[in-house]
Amino acid sequence: MKLICSKSNLLYGVNTVSKAVPTRTTMAILECILIDASSNEIKLTANDMELGIETVIDGTIEENGIIALDAKIFSDIVRKLPDNDVVIETDDSFKTTITCEKAKFNIVGKSGEDFSYIPYIERKEPITMSQFTLKEVIRQTIFSISDNDNNKLMTGELFEINENQLKVVSLDGHRVSIRNIQLNSSYDYKKVVVPGKTLQEISKIIPGTTDENVDIFLTGNHIVFEFNRTTVVSRLIEGEYLRIEQMLSSDYETKIKINKRELLSCIDRATLLVKEGDKKPIIMNVTEGNMELKIQSFIGSMNEDIDIEKEGKDILIGFNPKFFIDALRVIDDEEVTLYMVNPKAPCFIKDDQGSYIYLILPVNFNNVAN
Amino acid sequence: MKLICSKSNLLYGVNTVSKAVPTRTTMAILECILIDASSNEIKLTANDMELGIETVIDGTIEENGIIALDAKIFSDIVRKLPDNDVVIETDDSFKTTITCEKAKFNIVGKSGEDFSYIPYIERKEPITMSQFTLKEVIRQTIFSISDNDNNKLMTGELFEINENQLKVVSLDGHRVSIRNIQLNSSYDYKKVVVPGKTLQEISKIIPGTTDENVDIFLTGNHIVFEFNRTTVVSRLIEGEYLRIEQMLSSDYETKIKINKRELLSCIDRATLLVKEGDKKPIIMNVTEGNMELKIQSFIGSMNEDIDIEKEGKDILIGFNPKFFIDALRVIDDEEVTLYMVNPKAPCFIKDDQGSYIYLILPVNFNNVAN
Numbered sequence: 063m064k065l066i067c068s069k070s071n072l073l074y075g076v077n078t079v080s081k082a083v084p085t086r087t088t089m090a091i092l093e094c095i096l097i098d099a100s101s102n103e104i105k106l107t108a109n110d111m112e113l114g115i116e117t118v119i120d121g122t123i124e125e126n127g128i129i130a131l132d133a134k135i136f137s138d139i140v141r142k143l144p145d146n147d148v149v150i151e152t153d154d155s156f157k158t159t160i161t162c163e164k165a166k167f168n169i170v171g172k173s174g175e176d177f178s179y180i181p182y183i184e185r186k187e188p189i190t191m192s193q194f195t196l197k198e199v200i201r202q203t204i205f206s207i208s209d210n211d212n213n214k215l216m217t218g219e220l221f222e223i224n225e226n227q228l229k230v231v232s233l234d235g236h237r238v239s240i241r242n243i244q245l246n247s248s249y250d251y252k253k254v255v256v257p258g259k260t261l262q263e264i265s266k267i268i269p270g271t272t273d274e275n276v277d278i279f280l281t282g283n284h285i286v287f288e289f290n291r292t293t294v295v296s297r298l299i300e301g302e303y304l305r306i307e308q309m310l311s312s313d314y315e316t317k318i319k320i321n322k323r324e325l326l327s328c329i330d331r332a333t334l335l336v337k338e339g340d341k342k343p344i345i346m347n348v349t350e351g352n353m354e355l356k357i358q359s360f361i362g363s364m365n366e367d368i369d370i371e372k373e374g375k376d377i378l379i380g381f382n383p384k385f386f387i388d389a390l391r392v393i394d395d396e397e398v399t400l401y402m403v404n405p406k407a408p409c410f411i412k413d414d415q416g417s418y419i420y421l422i423l424p425v426n427f428n429n430v431a432n
Numbered sequence: 433m434k435l436i437c438s439k440s441n442l443l444y445g446v447n448t449v450s451k452a453v454p455t456r457t458t459m460a461i462l463e464c465i466l467i468d469a470s471s472n473e474i475k476l477t478a479n480d481m482e483l484g485i486e487t488v489i490d491g492t493i494e495e496n497g498i499i500a501l502d503a504k505i506f507s508d509i510v511r512k513l514p515d516n517d518v519v520i521e522t523d524d525s526f527k528t529t530i531t532c533e534k535a536k537f538n539i540v541g542k543s544g545e546d547f548s549y550i551p552y553i554e555r556k557e558p559i560t561m562s563q564f565t566l567k568e569v570i571r572q573t574i575f576s577i578s579d580n581d582n583n584k585l586m587t588g589e590l591f592e593i594n595e596n597q598l599k600v601v602s603l604d605g606h607r608v609s610i611r612n613i614q615l616n617s618s619y620d621y622k623k624v625v626v627p628g629k630t631l632q633e634i635s636k637i638i639p640g641t642t643d644e645n646v647d648i649f650l651t652g653n654h655i656v657f658e659f660n661r662t663t664v665v666s667r668l669i670e671g672e673y674l675r676i677e678q679m680l681s682s683d684y685e686t687k688i689k690i691n692k693r694e695l696l697s698c699i700d701r702a703t704l705l706v707k708e709g710d711k712k713p714i715i716m717n718v719t720e721g722n723m724e725l726k727i728q729s730f731i732g733s734m735n736e737d738i739d740i741e742k743e744g745k746d747i748l749i750g751f752n753p754k755f756f757i758d759a760l761r762v763i764d765d766e767e768v769t770l771y772m773v774n775p776k777a778p779c780f781i782k783d784d785q786g787s788y789i790y791l792i793l794p795v796n797f798n799n800v801a802n
Binding site for chain 1: 509697
């Protein structure tokens with residue numbers, strides 16, 4: 063194999079597919095990036111068997127062939143090359159020479175034949191949205207997936223398509239994040255659970271512009287994302303996602319309008335008194351026109367008042383401050399509305415248009431301590 | 433005690449003195465920042481018994497007093513306060529209230545009486561240089577101090593003043609870095625060894641402008657740096673610094689002029705084939721008009737040619753690539769000159785004005801392997 067392409071194209075391709083290289087694996091071939099120049103295009107592929115990424119880069123093929131190169135070493139080399147044309151040449155024993163200007167690297171690759179290509183998925187009826195929208199909706203929900211594998215479904219996100227609505231849901235047993243997106247066309251009803259890791263990697267590699275789209279294809283077992291000249295194929299998580307409808311009652315006893323930035327900075331300040339692993343709640347004491355936030359730990363105590371608009375009953379309620387911070391950080395509104403029922407029922411942060419709902423379970427706290 | 437000062441002043445002061453708070457200590461009081469408002473100024477102090485930093489900040493004292501507050505907690509709180517006036521108030525039992533706008537923190541401090549003040553050093557005849565110069569000379573030499581305590585002197589830097597010349601030297605047994613600075617006045621001959629840690633912290637807290645100075649005072653056991661309203665006092669390292677004069681022979685067999693950026697990028701590229709802890713040398717094969725750089729490791733091999741101007745003999749010589757990278761990074765010249773004698777004698781990188789000398793010992797390498 064012999065091919066020539068610019069360092070910047072090569073680097074873009076390597077950075078894109080590298081996201082699918084497993085950090086730990088017993089199969090050495092999976093630690094490689096496959097360079098496939100066997101036909102008339104240069105295709106880079108990486109695959110950890112759950113998630114596969116493939117991208118086509120511009121360049122000249124002087125001799126067809128394929129080679130698998132250790133992803134870490136190859137990407138280190140590419141990154142450090144001068145900004146000029148790169149020549150990659152291999153021989154029958156997989157010895158690979160990477161030349162750029164006067165720099166010449168020799169490494170040994172592996173046979174491309176041993177590589178596991180990403181599965182071929184038939185693509186029909188793409189669901190289309192802007193790269194920006196997809197990236198945003200991931201950012202706005204990904205923080206509340208579960209990080210432990212006890213319930214595999216909770217490590218993914220529900221993508222539910224109903225006509226021209228996309229609903230994305232994540233939950234970890236203490237909180238639920240829901241975003242509703244308006245699509246430009248209507249589609250058949252579909253419901254899949256996408257692994258959190260896939261979404262995290264996707265949101266790193268899509269440029270996220272508003273004027274370029276990503277096409278999404280769903281099959282029984284796989285989801286495919288296509289954008290620019292990159293294809294991402296991921297397995298889906300099998301099983302029935304948790305029913306959230308019954309949690310989403312619209313009854314409330316207390317409705318609070320509050321400045322988002324003030325609430326966020328206050329909770330952020332309060333958490334510095336809480337050491338990692340120490341489960342001190344932040345306590346909200348909601349009265350007419352005022353929310354007093356209090357936290358107390360063995361380091362000290364903190365309290366602060368924030369002006370609010372309140373409807374309904376006064377309430378004294380405690381939360382894990384991190385859950386509030388996570389949700390408030392991804393809401394762009396200047397003012398947010400909280401809905402509460404009682405100190406043991408979940409609090410909702412939601413807007414009037416129904417574009418987002420963040421549900422946070424309260425925690426018990428010892429009243430005497432305050 | 434009760435005092436009022438702006439969050440930004442307080443934060444600047446806290447960040448400055450925090451550099452002298454020990455990370456590990458058995459004396460809890462040393463983990464504190466002392467706020468001393470016992471006279472007519474607000475003074476913050478931290479002291480790890482080797483290095484002490486004191487700074488005066490603007491503010492209003494409403495009630496005189498002193499208090500010692502846990503440095504980590506106090507600086508976390510200050511950092512997260514809104515950008516407004518901060519009120520710090522303490523009572524007889526060292527309970528401390530920190531209030532800013534509507535946020536109110538309560539923490540418990542310690543008696544300021546238990547705090548170890550920084551030693552009083554008589555200041556006469558300051559050595560004066562711009563903050564920029566001091567910061568630069570530290571950056572240009574600090575990387576070659578020794579990081580192990582076997583030879584305490586090598587963990588510091590020699591500051592030698594001879595008339596209007598300041599010479600700064602650091603060495604670790606494999607290399608020597610020397611910088612010569614022209615001072616604006618002449619001073620009595622002095623020679624001290626300053627702990628590396630002191631210099632690292634100093635270079636973090638001096639703003640480093642060219643139009644503001646730092647005054648340096650030397651005594652038998654201490655060095656004092658004074659700038660803006662901050663005083664840094666450090667112990668010196670006792671003992672006789674290694675004599676470097678005999679190493680600095682000016683004989684050479686090979687003289688090489690080379691583009692610094694090209695050499696640095698090439699060595700930087702080469703090192704990606706070397707894993708941490710793996711002692712693979714970079715080999716320079718110097719011939720007429722050309723330097724070939726080669727490196728070989730179990731990952732692969734790399735070679736690259738660089739145009740040079742050469743005087744004298746050809747030479748094949750190997751070096752620890754890190755030592756070359758460290759030295760080249762802090763040289764601002766576009767072109768550098770290397771002086772070599774033979775493959776077992778040190779290489780010098782130095783300029784004609786004598787403002788810097790970097791001496792690097794070569795390493796043995798197996799000729800056959802190349």
